[in-house]
Amino acid sequence: METRSVSPVFVGRADELRVLNDALARAVEPAAGEPQALLLGGEAGVGKTRLIEEFEAAALAAGALVVVGGCVEIGADGLPFAPFSAALRALREQLPAEFAAAAAGQEEELARLLPELCEGARRPQSTGGRAGEEAMGRLFELTARLLERMAADRTVVMVLEDLHWADASTRHLLSYLFRTLRSGRLVVLASYRADDIHRRHPLRPLLAELDRLRTVRRVELARFSRDEVAHQMAGILAAEPAPKLVDDVFERSDGNAFFVEELAVASHGGNCAALTDSLRDLLLVRVEDLPDDAQKVARIVAEGGSTVEYDLLAAVADLSEDDLIDALRAAVGANILLASPGGDGYRFRHSLVREAVGDDLLPGERSRINRRFATVLEADPALVPADQRAARLASYWYHAHDAAKALPAVLNASVVARSRHAYAEQLRLLERAMELWDAAPDDVRALLRPVDYTEVYPPCGCDPASTPLRYLDLMAEAAVAGRLCGERERALKITKRALRHLEDEQDALRSAWFWVQRSRLVQSLARGDGWKELATAQDLVRGHAPSEVHAEVFTMVAGWQMLHQPGPESLVAAEQAVEYARMVGASEIELNARLTLGGLVVDTGDIDAGLAEMYAVRDRVTADEVVTVLCRCYINLPSVLEGIGRHRESLDLLDEGIKLAQRYGLRESEAWMWANRSESLYSLGRWDDAVDSASRAVLSAKPRGGAGVRLAYFALARGDMAEAARHHAEAWRHFGTHDSIPQNTLPLARIALGIAAGEGRILDARAEFRRTVGDGLPPGTQRYGWPLVLAAATAEAEARGLAIAAPGRDESLHLIRTTAKSLATRVPVWQAYERWVRAELLRAEGHATSDDWLEVLTAISPLERPYDLARVRHRLAEALLSPGAPGGTDRDRAAELLRQAAAVGEHLSARPLVEAVTQLAQRARLPLTGSMSSAPADPAEELGLTTRERAVLRLVAAGRSNRQIAEELFISPKTASVHVSNILAKLGVAGRGEAAALAHRLGLFTADEESLVAG
Known part of the structure; x- marks a missing residue:
């Protein structure tokens, strides 16, 4: 029934x-x-x-x-x-x-x-x-x-x-x-x-x-209340249960719906007192009431998995078809088993019952059932879905405690997991294979081959098709699987164990391969920069016949040096990597090495040759769909192009690369491309689009640091120091401090310097520059070095006239000049930077002329960098309006330059630039049609400064204390303090140094007042 x-x-x-x-x-x-x-x-x-x-x-x-x-x-x-x-x-x-x-x-x-x-x-x-x-x-x-x-x-x-x-x-x-x-x-x-x-x-x-x-x-979901239990029991019993029975069931079940069901069915007309207190017995009571064949089938289903296919169950149960159907009917009728949703198998109605039945099996009984499952499935793999065969066979043999059968089955399952990119499962299965290794007979292990079970088999001069599989081969495969699935700690432990195994063996190539893996893991876990491990690998391969390990080691070394210590040694390593990869036919390693080599050749000054090599790699990997190298191409090549000032070419490639990344579903590579796209759009003056691109880059964790740098640039240019500081901190968190790479540290230093200068902290700006370039800039870092040097020179020029900036000015200017001389000027954008830095240094010393700035303008104009062009136009106009300009002032030309600079500043919302242009135009009494500001002619009047407050501000900028201000203006120190507080509030600044810097930037002092402040 x-x-x-x-x-x-x-x-x-x-x-x-x-x-x-x-x-x-x-x-x-x-x-x-x-x-x-x-x-x-x-x-x-x-x-x-x-x-x-x-x-x-x-x-x-x-x-x-x-x-x-x-x-x-x-x-x-x-x-x-x-x-x-x-x-x-x-x-x-x-x-x-x-x-x-x-x-x-x-x-x-x-x-x-x-x-x-x-x-x-x-x-x-x-x-x-x-x-x-x-x-x-x-x-x-x-x-x-x-x-x-x-x-x-x-x-x-x-x-x-x-x-x-x-x-x-x-x-x-x-x-x-x-x-x-x-x-x-x-x-x-x-x-x-x-x-x-x-x-x-x-x-x-x-x-x-x-x-x-x-x-x-x-x-x-919470448990049922007593009323809900009563409602549930009424549905099950088709009648209102007695209150005492509800109380008993509610107390025993504690409101668990499944236990309510079991207790209600077991109550047999109103009494559940006879039931045992054991939960296990409660779950098994109806199973034990089944006929023997039905109990047997239930035990088989419990051990077979969440669902057992009918044909598989029939083969394992070894009952006649009629007996099997009767047994299943009894189990289904008792609500123990249910037909699976697809109708091709059976499962327990509730997993709690299945677990209780499984736990009730005797150890030998469990092994026997699993052996039966494995034997039947091995004879007819079609009994289970294709995507489950390998894993289920491995599990059955493993739980049958047959190491001879389990080891190859587990290894086969690991290969299937790898082919499905299920690297976490591959790692678990490989660890199980390592557990079974010693228990498996020697003759079984002798038949296993690396070519069948491993993909990252470290070449060691042996034929993987004829050489027996080794325990170290499993460790190699497991180390890579652990890295790919994010279990880097486990992977690192495996590499350490493998290297200990290799201490007693003369197997330099295999050892070198494991050191390379360890380098990758150390870097990804922020345990170091990975160089010590790579250097060890490099020493190990030296003197051995060419192999794929050589190629990979040299490729890793070249890539590491390109990022950390670019120079001649990295170029040699890249050339060696290409040569070895070609000798051994490692095409993917060769393409990676060639891409690195091309970038390094660009850094040496042979621009055309380096780009030709990178484009050749791009064409090859696109045609062959070598996806990993393809991504590097569309990240590295546009980055190199941006670095040499070819912004539109970089942007076109990035747009193409983003489409490919989306096609292949490579989200992290796409994020890097969005970050690089933001940089090119910044250069081209498409800032709203650039901010959007930077925002898209944060979709993946690793590129977020790059996106933070880009967004900090915009905040600096738009005068939002707090926002710039926030993005700087975000970028610093993602880049970290464990692995200093110039392409990260130099932009971060540039931002920190810009924030300090923008807040009037010139001494902090100097300290940041000195800390960053104190030991010199590595060769090949001019792309990041020039903007940093320009920021330092501009900060010094802006601080000219500040009393606090006078001590140490000469040393700082000397350091800037020395650093600039070490940077390459092989391409137009670097040449423009060199002229710009020189002009800013002359401005810092009070010697810049309109001819100096005209030279900068001539260099910047062809580069399609509208924001930089606007800044230089402002400086040229300033020089043309200077009383000491050669040939006198040129008001008409200065007015046109200022109008052009203001238009760009307004379009980009570059507030500091617009304010500087507006203030200069006001002082010169030049109209700015269409500018953002309609301020009164006197900037101090716009800020609401009184005549007395302006005089106090001049003395604040000269570095005077409140008492000194009081003595000079014949007021009390308390009154001087009140004036200073009012000035800080009106200027919207936090301190005296920031107030002085803002006053100079806005041109609040006349030329005579400036000389007094400087004195």
Whole structure:
């Protein structure tokens, strides 16, 4: 007889269901609909599944398409991407034509989630250690875009159940989707068992991370109240239960919906006192009432996984078909088992019962059942879905405690995980293989080959097709898998263990390979700059026959030196890397090395040759779709072009590269391109577009430092020192202090210097410059060095006349000149900087003439740098209006220059430039048609300064104390203090030094007053 244990009435949960339905409504809003992300948590048995079923019914009634995927538990192992594979499979089955159109052109990559996409076509290939990180990012991005396309014209609800069993790759993909889905009528609902999330559970960090996202809503299910328990029991028993029975059930179940069901069914007409207090016995009581064959089937299903296919179950149970059907009917009738949603297998109605049945198995019984599963599946792999075969076979053999069979099965599963970019699962399986290694018989290990199971096998002069697999090969593969899945600490421990293993072996190439991996990990973990490890690797390969390890070591060395210590040694290393890579046929390493070499050749001054090499690499990797090098090309080549002043060419390449990055789903590479695009747009004077590009760069963590630098530049140019300081601090946090790279440290120093100068802290600006260039600038850093030197020279010129700046001025100007002489001037933009610095230094000494600034203007004009051109026009106008200008003042020309500079400043919202231009025009009584300011002729009057306050300000700028001001103006020190406070408030500054700097910048003093201040 069937036992009804599920209430036909939906009990409680009105508030929670309202939240889910509200998310559905938000997703389909015609005007502002956007993807919705929900997390549903609650203890085992509290009613998560029932709530989801009610929500699914409501969604279907509203016309939504509902697809469900569950995390699959096999023993203690989750299957890679299992819930996404199931959900996408259901999506494809329901909308085959639409799915095909949305996945068009990306089937091979998406087949890593849904293998049937490549049926009859080329199977997805593994990608190699160097390509792994980008390939995984591409897969995630393509998945997001697929879902957005599928939900563009219809509402899609994707339910992902049992997240507590999720593998690491599933967790990573879910986090990615929750962060990046931006369009489509899509609701993603993921459920998890809250009581399983202990302190060390891998889901806990993800939940904490998602809690910080504004776009994710979390719903927690509480237990039922007594009234709700009574309502549930009435539905189960089809009659109102006696109050005493409700009290007993409520007390025993503590409001857990599943336990209420079990207790209500077991009450047998009103008495549950006979039930044991043991939870385990409560869960097993109805299983033990089943016929023997039904109990046997239940035990097999409990050990087979979350769901066991009917054909597999039939083969393992070894019952006649009639007996198996009778056993299943009894288990289903007792609400122990249910048919799976696809109708091709069986699962436990509740995982708590499955766990109780599994825990009740005897050790030998568990091993025997797993061995039976493994033997049957090995004989007929088609019994389970293709994407589950390797992992399930590995798990069955492992839990059968048969190391001889388990080792190759686990290794096969690791290869499949790698091919699907499930690197966390690959790492776990490789660690399991290392655990099994010593237990497996020698003859089994002798048959294993590196070519079959490893992809990053360190070349050591042996043929990987004929040489037996070694334990060190597994460690190499595991180290790379750990780096790719973000388990860098585990990867670093593996490399350390491997190097200890190698201490007693004369295997220099293999040791060098592990030192290279250790260098990468040390840098990524902020434990150092990685040079010590690379130098060790370089020493180890010296004197050995050419190999791929040589090529990789020299490529890494060249890349490291290009960033840290550019110069002749890095050029030699790059040339060696190219030579060795060609000798051994390592084409990807060769292309990377050639790209580095091209950039270094540009730095040496052979611009055309270096760019030709970089463009040749770009053309090759585009044609061959070498995705990893392709990304570097579209990051490095535009960066080099920007550095030599070819802004439009850089911008065109970046626009092209962004489209390719989006096509391949390479989000981090795309973020770097947006950051570089912002720099080129800044140079070209397209600042609003540039700010937008910088904002897009923050979508990925690593490029955020670069975006912070770009945004700080805009804030400085627009006079917002607080905003500049905020972005500077943000960039500093992302770049860190463990690994000083000139391309990061020099722009950061330039910003810090600019902030100090803008706030009137000239001594701090000098200290920043001295700290940065005290030991000289490395060769090849002129791209970043020239803007820093110009900022220092400009700060000194702006501080001329400040008493506080007089001590140490000569030493500072000498340091600026010396540093400038060390920088290359091979291209027009660097030549323009050199002339500009010289003019600013002359201005700082009071000797700059209109001829000096005309020379700068001539150099800047052809460069398509409107902001720089406007600044120089302002300085030339200033020189032309100077009383000591050669040939007298040229008011007409100065007026035109000022009008041009003001127009650019207004367009760019460059407030300091506009203010400086306006003040100069006011002093010279020149009109500025269309300028931002309509201030009175006297700038002091605009600021509301009285005659007395102006006199006090002049003395403040001369460095006088309140008492000295009082003595000179014949007022009391208290009155002087009041005047100073009023002046600071009117100027909107925080201190006397900043007030003095602002007064000079705005031209509040006459020439005679300036000389008095300087005196």
